Amino acid sequence: MRTVYVNGEYLPEDQARVSIFDRGFLMADGVYEVTSVLDGKLIDFDGHAVRLERSLGELEMASPVTREELLEIHRELVRLNDVNEGMIYLQITRGAPSDRDFVFPDAETTPSTIVLFTQNKPGLAxxxxxxxxxxxxxxEDMRWGRxxxxxxxxxxxxxxxxxAKKAGADDAWMVQDGFVTEGTSNNAYIVKGNKIITxxxxxxxxxxxxxxxxxxxxxxAQMEVEERNFSIDEAQEADEAFITSASTFVMPVVEIDGTKLGDGTPGSVATRLREIYLxxxxxxAI
Incomplete structure (x- = not known):
């Protein structure tokens, strides 16, 4: 049974409890991060910590722990759960006031809720x-604007x-005003003439x-990168494509809306980038 972290305590997962009044549950009023673990060490921890602080700041939400404390919690969960390859999920919400209300509770009297748990994923890399x-x-991209x-x-x-699953595919790329924004849980890229476009x-x-x-x-690696919008039509005519995320690293895309890219196998740029990144x-890793 996993050991998880809830508001300062390390607990067996079946003993973990969060209030029914928690705003993460009632309002999706919370932020999260997922950090990968390879060889028992944390990948890109500092980057995730910085982004977490930014997300909290944008929502005027307090962090219940310092970055140093957060690192120690991550490392302790890796140790307690003997994670060699896998992920650590972290979630911070605005906390659990005494009742449901659209208005933010007073941060002085309603502390943030913080939970973390591990996921063992042998063979992740x-x-x-x-x-x-x-x-x-x-x-179509129908998410909120932030x-x-x-x-x-x-x-x-x-x-x-x-x-995507119902269509027999692996994932979906979202489109807004005719251009790809990103994947459902990843950033999207195409490659044309050895130029990476995202x-x-x-x-x-x-x-x-x-x-x-x-x-x-x-x-x-002296690869050319161009940051600009691209459409599905342009993507279907690309030499190759790929996605990136904390859990997939660099993952080649070989088909878009039924159109195969190149010969329908992973391209050399995505394959090489995955090797370099890992x-x-x-x-x-720390």
């Missing part, structure tokens, strides 16, 4: 899907994944921690 590639469909804040309101992305940062997409790291890897991430 050596994922067979990376050798096969994934198929995506396109759907996708740069990593909130727990994930209903539409969840619906998008179900749309949407520029704004409120329209999540500022991916893996995205930032992969683009640094690309620059160091190698560099392992070196820098």
């Amino acid at each position: 050596d994922n067979p899907a990376a050798r096969k590639g994934m198929r995506v469909i396109s759907i 996708r740069d804040i990593k909130t727990v309101q994930l209903l539409y992305p969840s619906m998008g994944k179900m749309m 949407r520029a940062l704004s409120n329209d997409i999540l500022h991916g921690i893996t995205r930032a790291a992969v683009l640094r890897c690309a620059a160091e 190698d560099e991430s392992r070196k820098a």
